[in-house]
Amino acid sequence: MPELYQQIADNKRKSWLFVLFLFVLVAVVMFFFGILTGMGSFGFILALLIAGFSAIGSYYWSDKIVIAATGAQPADGKQYFKLHSLIEGLCIAGGLPKPKVYVLEDDAINAFATGRDPKHAVVCVTTGALRKLDKSELEGVLAHELSHVKNYDVRFVTFAVVMVGIVGILANMAFRGMLFGGGNRDRGGKGGSLGIALVVIGILFLILAPLFAKLVQLAVSRKREYLADA
Secondary structure, rough: OOOHHHHHHHHHHHHHHHHHHHHHHHHHHHHHHHHHHOOOOOHHHHHHHHHHHHHHHHHHHHHHHHHHHHEEOOOOOOHEEEEEEEEEEEHHHHOOOEEEEEEEEOOOOOEEEEEHHHHHHHHHHEEHHHHHHOOOHHHHHHHHHHHHHHHHHHHHHHHHHHHHHHHHHHHHHHHHHHHHOOOOOHHHHHHHHHHHHHHHHHHHHHHHHHHHHHHHHHHHHHHHHHHOOO
């Protein structure tokens, strides 16, 4: 048990380091966004606004976005009484408020949790899981998802996905601005070798940054999945 708690502490520390890494990465991407688009400080501010609105939107409306994207429906209390009872029992045992319960019409065995914190959590289960899993198996699946809710894994993963997405979006916009906007075509003469070097570094960075951010996100998310099973 002490080893498990040590793993949890290590995972939290790595998660915070990943968050710091993403903030630095986004800041550098915004810097090169301004250079490659030829917008300078205005480009930096524009990139900052895009990142800010994306982060705020994902924080407050991630559950609604996910539910709308999947097409899940609220689980009727009478029709899915056993499901509600299982979740309520697990929440009482874990000291959690009961989340909103949704059902997704899908023959695959699957479940997921979303929401920014335990008070705004949503747990969704596929109809395939409800039909094919026995009580103990379904309880294990639900306990896994509620563990994510309790450990704020949902908030972390949502933030990570959004930040990685922001890196990709800004990189794509920078390339388009450079290729079609003509932002850099006259910079070679004005900025000399330094300007050319910044452009080359910026291009290489914006190519590699989304991939690197995604790989780090997957590595940390995998660790959180392992601890949720524990």
